Amino acid sequence: xxxxxxxxxxxxxxxxxxxxxxxxxxxxxxxxxxxxxxxxxxxxxxxxxxxxxxxxxxxxxxxxxxxxxxxxxxxxxxxxxxxxxxxxxxxxxxxxxxxxxxxxxxxxxxxxxxxxxxxxxxxxxxxxxxxxxxxxx
Amino acid sequence: xxxxxxxxxxxxxxxxxxxxxxxxxxxxxxxxxxxxxxxxxxxxxxxxxxxxxxxxxxxxxxxxxxxxxxxxxxxxxxxxxxxxxxxxxxxxxxxxxxxxxxxxxxxxxxxxxxxxxxxxxxxxxxxxxxxxxxxxxxxxxxxxxxxxxxxxxxxxxxxxxxxxxxxxxxxxxxxxxxxxx
Numbered sequence: 001x002x003x004x005x006x007x008x009x010x011x012x013x014x015x016x017x018x019x020x021x022x023x024x025x026x027x028x029x030x031x032x033x034x035x036x037x038x039x040x041x042x043x044x045x046x047x048x049x050x051x052x053x054x055x056x057x058x059x060x061x062x063x064x065x066x067x068x069x070x071x072x073x074x075x076x077x078x079x080x081x082x083x084x085x086x087x088x089x090x091x092x093x094x095x096x097x098x099x100x101x102x103x104x105x106x107x108x109x110x111x112x113x114x115x116x117x118x119x120x121x122x123x124x125x126x127x128x129x130x131x132x133x134x135x136x137x
Numbered sequence: 138x139x140x141x142x143x144x145x146x147x148x149x150x151x152x153x154x155x156x157x158x159x160x161x162x163x164x165x166x167x168x169x170x171x172x173x174x175x176x177x178x179x180x181x182x183x184x185x186x187x188x189x190x191x192x193x194x195x196x197x198x199x200x201x202x203x204x205x206x207x208x209x210x211x212x213x214x215x216x217x218x219x220x221x222x223x224x225x226x227x228x229x230x231x232x233x234x235x236x237x238x239x240x241x242x243x244x245x246x247x248x249x250x251x252x253x254x255x256x257x258x259x260x261x262x263x264x265x266x267x268x269x270x271x272x273x274x275x276x277x278x279x280x281x282x283x284x285x286x287x288x289x290x291x292x293x294x295x296x297x298x299x300x301x302x303x304x305x306x307x308x309x310x311x312x313x314x315x316x317x318x
Binding site: 026048051062 | 160162164167171176188255258263278279295
């Protein structure tokens with residue numbers, strides 16, 4: 001359903017936005033288009049359209065390719081710094097994990113093997129007891 | 138995808154350093170920003186400077202742009218309008234300092250406005266409008282922003298915008314009649 005509009009509001013819309021319906025407020029456009037058919041409003045619309053036409057004659061030339069490229073060149077460059085930091089972080093993590101493994105191996109493994117028969121015999125060779133415990137065999 | 142969504146995708150690509158996205162964004166937005174500057178400042182060179190500074194600020198904003206926070210178009214118009222206002226104020230200060238040659242408000246020959254007498258007359262009338270009326274008219278009529286967006290860019294209510302627009306159109310008509318006579 002089209003909302004009605006007063007004659008005064010229609011005049012105000014045309015005085016404000018001109019004669020082109022696309023520029024009229026969204027919520028009043030349909031009502032204003034209906035009101036534009038009223039014969040009394042013909043002169044008002046014609047005067048507004050003349051001013052619109054004059055305004056449209058003021059054109060600004062389009063920018064050339066040179067300025068587009070010049071401005072686009074000021075945009076941020078690909079973020080190599082961030083990528084470098086990321087790969088540095090990956091490398092550090094990898095190295096840290098490896099180092100932690102070495103330290104863990106150096107500190108924990110001797111303690112584990114300390115009670116083995118091989119240690120008691122003065123041998124540092126790593127031994128693995130693959131025999132099953134008595135209760136499982 | 139709406140224009141606003143497409144803008145957000147482009148901006149996200151720009152933030153990641155995508156040069157092709159930056160070129161697309163500039164090609165798309167630059168004509169309207171330059172048109173805004175030319176019509177508010179009456180000088181093509183200054184309009185280009187304003188447009189360039191607007192893009193520099195857009196690049197800075199790109200990584201922090203929040204999805205759905207605002208329309209990129211509205212935001213860029215707000216930035217450009219404020220830059221134009223700064224330049225107009227600087228000119229007015231220079232005017233007070235008695236350097237008339239550089240503050241002639243009529244469009245200079247090198248503004249390269251189309252060689253159309255009517256267009257030149259309108260350009261001259263526009264720069265003689267009071268500042269706020271000119272802003273309202275340019276944003277609504279030439280930049281084709283909705284009344285809500287134009288009011289948002291100017292930081293005023295729609296009612297205030299309508300008042301500026303109707304007074305601006307009336308004054309412009311008077312100026313054009315004066316020029317004819």
